[in-house]
Every structure is written in C-alpha cells, then in structure tokens.
Amino acid sequence: MPNRSEPIDPRVRIGHVHLKVADLERALNFYCGILGFELMERHGDEAAFVSAGGYHHHIGLNTWDSAGGSPPPPGTTGLYHFAILYPTRAELAGALRRLLGANVRHPYWVRHWALDVERWTFSRTTG
Structure with a gap:
C-alpha cells in the first residue's frame, strides 16, 4: 500500500461515474426508460448525461472508442459494479x-x- 500523509476527508463523495457503452440509445433506454433517471444533456450518438433529482449528472454514458463494442472478456480488469x-x-x-x-x-x-x-x-x- 502506498504511503500517504493524511487520510481523505470522510465527507468526500463520488459525484458521478462515466460508462463507455456500445449503443447510446440502448443505454438510455436502460437508465432512463427502465430505471427512471432523467436525461439532462445529450451530444448526438456520442454522449449523454443522466441524473436523479436534477443534478447535472450522476452517470455519464459515452460511445467514445466503444461504439458497437462488446463486453470485455473474462479475466480482464475494469469496473466491477457501482x-x-x-x-x-x-x-x-x-x-x-x-x-x-x-x-x-x-x-x-x-x-x-x-x-x-x-x-x-x-x-x-x-x-
């Protein structure tokens, strides 16, 4: 474990997460259509920001370098869950x-x- 001089302030919160998706429409259908998040901003077929309660975005969805892609194969590193x-x-x-x-x-x-x-x-x- 790396040395650190001070622990992080316990009031720190994670503001948002960005997810690389293969299909923005499909991702929006999931997060907005099924889970009920609100679409806050959209940039064509490349990116969208969704939120609960009017916050700018809790989840960023983008197709940068991932449009049409497939899930990573087993045994690779990455986000486990949120x-x-x-x-x-x-x-x-x-x-x-x-x-x-x-x-x-x-x-x-x-x-x-x-x-x-x-x-x-x-x-x-x-x-």
Whole structure:
C-alpha cells in the first residue's frame, strides 16, 4: 500500500461515474426508460448525461472508442459494479419490477447485502 500523509476527508463523495457503452440509445433506454433517471444533456450518438433529482449528472454514458463494442472478456480488469441506492424498499421493488418486465436478467448475485442492479443485462432476444 502506498504511503500517504493524511487520510481523505470522510465527507468526500463520488459525484458521478462515466460508462463507455456500445449503443447510446440502448443505454438510455436502460437508465432512463427502465430505471427512471432523467436525461439532462445529450451530444448526438456520442454522449449523454443522466441524473436523479436534477443534478447535472450522476452517470455519464459515452460511445467514445466503444461504439458497437462488446463486453470485455473474462479475466480482464475494469469496473466491477457501482450501487444505485433507492431511498425506500418500495422504490427498489419498483425498479426491480421494471427490470423484470423488460426481460432484463441478472447474471449473478453480489457478495454483500445489496442487490447489484447495475449488473443486470438485456437478454439477446430483447436487444
């Protein structure tokens, strides 16, 4: 572990995450159409910013160097998951109902006490 002189301030928060996606329309359908995020800004077929509650963006979606790409093969490094924290169990249940209603499946369960919603993926039959 690298040496550091001081720990990070505990009030620090992660403001947003950017995800490289293969298809911006498909990503927007997932984050806005199914999960309910609001589209805040869009730049053609290259980038979009989505948010909850009017913040500039919690999630950036872009196709820079990834348009038409495929998921990384097993054994590669990268983002494992990020958590979307719903304020109530009812809100989470609603999101799960929408995911299941859209024929979205979950490839595995994470090893902690939360459901890793981000790892849900569209089946090949629904696109």
